[in-house]
Amino acid sequence: MFVKICGMTTPGDATFAVNSGADAVGMVVCSESLREIPLERAAEIIAAVGSRAATVCVTHTSSRDELTAILALQPTAVQISHDFSFPDERAVRVIRVLEPGDPPRADCDAVIVDASRGTGRRYDGEYARRIVRDSPVPVYLAGGLTPENVGEAIREVRPYAVDVCSGLEAAPGIKDRRKVVSFLRACRI
Known part of the structure; x- marks a missing residue:
């Protein structure tokens, strides 16, 4: 199971x-969030991780200028909720956010079923299963994990990946390292 730890x-x-x-x-940038960090901090995290794992800039911006600044950081992927268009040939993967009621999307590299946006609200299982079944691209599951x-x-929805944020925190933006290890262990069983 592919695991993304966000926030x-x-x-x-x-x-x-x-x-x-x-x-x-994942790092939240250019968005109103308790976990939002400046682009400079995101650059530090991307540099610290290097090529050992994927880095994802998560944003809810609708500003093309902010998106350009985010892409300049050269993360592995950008996770967006706004309906930006991208060229077919690009240096970054695009993960589109889907909320219950949204149809599957093919104009991206993956989708994330996430109405929670870091609040810990549990995902809609019926909707998530339908998206996994119908999606032409890999599906990440988030929300209350x-x-x-x-x-x-994982057994219920069968996503390609899981994405967790608030479920591993000691406080907003601060990960509880014991929970991180426990979560990763539970994903690999």
């Missing part, structure tokens, strides 16, 4: 997650 605010938390087995780390319930979510 990273420090290089230390990001490198701990990667060293513990996370496949990707914790070390205690991620195994059940």
